[in-house]
Amino acid sequence: MKIKLLAIGKTDNKNLIKLIDEYQNRLKHYIKFELEIIPDIKNVKNLSEIQQKEKEGELILSKLQNTDQLVLLDDKGKHFTSIEFSNYLQKKMNAGLKQLVLVIGGPYGFSDAVYQKSTGKISLSKMTFSHQMIRLFIVEQLYRGFTILKNEPYHHE
Numbered sequence: 001m002k003i004k005l006l007a008i009g010k011t012d013n014k015n016l017i018k019l020i021d022e023y024q025n026r027l028k029h030y031i032k033f034e035l036e037i038i039p040d041i042k043n044v045k046n047l048s049e050i051q052q053k054e055k056e057g058e059l060i061l062s063k064l065q066n067t068d069q070l071v072l073l074d075d076k077g078k079h080f081t082s083i084e085f086s087n088y089l090q091k092k093m094n095a096g097l098k099q100l101v102l103v104i105g106g107p108y109g110f111s112d113a114v115y116q117k118s119t120g121k122i123s124l125s126k127m128t129f130s131h132q133m134i135r136l137f138i139v140e141q142l143y144r145g146f147t148i149l150k151n152e153p154y155h156h157e
């Protein structure tokens, strides 16, 4: 299985980029992983929130292959402990899934079309974080999940 993380908009924060890169590199020892950044929509000032979400949604959906499973990172999604999340990843691998696509929405979240196409929603907290911070949190949790599956000493209860 491959995991693709789709995210909207580039971040200029060098410290954040460095940390994301570090976990991304660690993760690559366990699974094929790709972070794909969808460029920011141009002239967003002329768009309503709904129009921006719809345009971002079209770009997200255009990136999907037929066999992909689309799972959204969403503060209203399902909550997992890190161990439960590692089991979730194991189940996806056991199911013979070719590619799991995790998506981080833009500043206003997802369009209805993206919600309709998705097969699940994962929340990393009841709180809402910026779409940039979530990139770091999910790569760290993915890394943590794989170290749990491999019984490696990173996660402590």
Ligand SMILES: C[S@@+](CC[C@H](N)C(=O)[O-])C[C@H]1O[C@@H](n2cnc3c(N)ncnc32)[C@H](O)[C@@H]1O
Binding pocket: 072, 073, 074, 075, 076, 103, 104, 105, 106, 107, 108, 109, 110, 122, 123, 124, 125, 126, 127, 128, 129, 130, 131, 132, 134
């Ligand atoms: C600023 S948030 C968008 C908030 C927007 N009000 C909404 O309803 O989704 C930007 C993106 O970050 C991600 N995000 C923020 N907080 C999250 C959380 N607690 N769990 C999972 N994803 C989160 C989601 O992908 C969200 O679309």
